[in-house]
Amino acid sequence: MTVGFIGLGKMGGPMAANVARATPGLVCFDMAGTEGRMPEGAVAAASIADVAARCSTVLISVPDGAATLAVADDILAAETCVVQTLIDLSTIGPKAAMRAAALLEPVGITYCDGPVSGGAAGARAATISLMFGGPASVFEANRALLESFTGNVFHVGDSAGKGQAMKLANNFLSATALAATSEAVAFGVAHGLDTQTMIDVLNVSTGRNSATTDKFPNRILTGTYDAGFSTAHMTKDVGLFVDGAVEVGTPNLVGSAVTETWRACDAALPGSDFTEIWRHISKM
8 A cells, every 4th residue: 555645734744744654655745845845754746646646545634625626636637546545634524525525436436534633733743633434444444544643543434524524513612612711711801810820720610621721721821822723724614513504404503603703813813823812802
């Protein structure tokens, strides 16, 4: 099995580096420039078509559904293609994942979605969680590959899109926790409470969540705002959650409110790290 990796950005780059350490001859390509982003020990491809001609298993990490579908189109257009399995590590939503699977299935390529959670720090440390949607046989055949760059791997369903649904549910809860905690802390500060004391109390009380245990103590109170995940990407993800909820008819009252909060933050702080929502909310 020759493995390819397409997309070497903030998440893809460190994930590819961990794959390269465990997979000799990893073939890499990035639209923004492969040579400058390629991990040590990997081999550069000239194009997506070049990856398709050399690799039976391909991992991709791209910004959105349009980028995933563009990769699928380039693979389909390749003059020579040996790809058998494409595993998408991106967060693109169930609809785009199912569309990609439908495009690739007629030519014998199994598309599986495997979105990840844990941020850039988790990608570097190989501690991220991966939520795999695809046939159990494909999951087991690629388990060692997936475990080479993750800390937790879950098979959440037998078809493409299931991993996306799980990831959007996770990111909606993460986004809600950070936005709600920012409002709660702003409320306390306005009443004269000390921010650090609030976080200490919350972390041993029922308000404890991922924002109080990680984002506030490690990224916000330090002033570093360096989680490595953008406000724009979180805004995209919560929007996909709401879109998906509308499609299947599940409640989204909280989801709609949270999405509007994130959209306002993204408009006010373009290019920001998503932990900077505290700066946005605390100034409102």
